[in-house]
Amino acid sequence: MAEERSVGELLDELFGFESVAKRQAALEQYDRGELVRKARSRELLAVIEGVESAERAARESAVQAVDGYVRRVEAESLARARKQMGVVGPLQMERRYAAFLRMEDKAELLARLEQTLAFIEVKLRANTADRVRAAYDAAGALVLQGAARLSDVCVVDAVPLDADLLCTQLEQLRCAADATDLAGMITATFESELSATGPQGADRFANDVAGDVTGDVALERELANVRGAAQRSRLAAQAYRAERAARVAGSTVEPVSLPKSACVACETWCDAGELAELLAQVKKSFEAYRRVVTDGGLFCAFGAGSPHGICCGSSFFDYDDRFDEDVLVGEYDGATRHNVRREVAIPELVDEASADGGDSLEVAVARMREFNGRRYDGVLDEDPARHVNAFWYGLKKLGQYCEAAVRVDERAWDCFIDKVQFAYDEPVGRLAMQMDDKQVAAFVAAVEVLDAGE
Secondary structure: OOOOOOHHHHHHHHHOOOOHHHHHHHHHHHHHHHHHHHHHHHHHHHHHHHHHHHHHHHHHHHHHHHHHHHHHHHHHHHHHHHHHHOOOOOOOHHHHHHHHHHOOOHHHHHHHHHHHHHHHHHHHHHOOHHHHHHHHHHHHHHHHHHHHHHHHOEOOOOOOOOHHHHHHHHHHHHHHOOOOOHHHHHHHHHHHHHHOOOOOHHHHHHHHHHOOOOHHHHHHHHHHHHHHHHHHHHHHHHHHHHHHHHHHOOOEOOOOOOOOOOOOEEEEOOOHHHHHHHHHHHHHHHHHHHHHHHHHOHHHOOOOOOOOOOOOOEEEEEEEOOOOEEEEEEEOOOOOOOOOOOOOOOOOOOOOOOOOOOOOHHHHHHHHHHHHOOOOOHHHOOOOHHHHHHHHHHHHHHHHHHHOOEEEEOHHHHHHHHHHHHHHHHHHHHHHOOOOHHHHHHHHHHHHOOOOOO
16 A cells, blocks of 8 residues: 555654665765766866967967067177177187088198187187176167067057857857956856756756656756857857957057166176287197198097097997907998097096185296296107197196186176066066967967067
């Protein structure tokens, strides 16, 4: 009979518990509600992250292009200012030495070394602290002048979207909320779209179950509604970004808070008399070096352990009965010389002091005098390499102290360049976040072709 109930149901009622079946149904309904809530969060976050990722990529591309241009302007401005003030540029001894190693004619090597010594002599005479300071002052003004050309770059027209889609989706986005940020408007649109489909979560499932809809069908229906709301929110955001990109077409970059030109501190660091004496001793050593190279050729030109002329090819393992094991063997292809590098430091062919920087200027002068006291006996000399080692030691120390003759505190200059970059990065970043992909690509291309030396 309908009025008859089982002992289990009577006991459940007696002790205040629901039946096992009802509890199981409630748990299943709760689990499905959690799945829907997680799906809502996941879909909404994916839409917002997609928009923010696109805006962030646009900003990074534009800012990177601007920063690269400012660095080009910096290099060009420093070069122009140094030329105007008569300041000689860096010696770049490591690049010079790498070029020396690649030479195949001893006459060319000796000629280039003579030019290097002449360059050092001019640099020591021309680069005074006052002149270097004046060059940095002039370069600061040139940097500001060159960076101002960024304001000549205009944002091109945006890619047009379908007019009907644009109007419909924009109306949805604007009616959803009065939020000023795009993420807030996306969230409001998403919630508005979901609310239009009726109750959500546990309430929706309760209604579905009451209406004889199975839990799995209700879950799939709710997830479909969530995906649909996310897609409509994504289209609305796309339409809003397209309208925003159309509004910024023709805009230019206006910098904020441009800094004043940097005041760079410069001071004389090395004694001019000692430097002149070291130069004289290196020139004297060069005469002995010239005779060694003339007599012995390029294979004697770079001291002990020189890589000049060393050939290399492919290497592989092979079995050798003599050693009863695999050994590394080589095969020269007849075309490859020593590895070509852009920069190579002059090796330490003479032991120096263990302190940072090696021998001091005074010690280097004294050692060169000692080395130059040795006579070169031509092809009969017992150890011609010592004259070669002495010359490269002297040239290395001369280059080191020539570059350090005027000490420049470039922290103020670096800070100035950073401020110039920041003055343009902020407005460029804001503008780029409002552009579409076509506008960003055109802006980056226009910045990259700007002439930093005009």
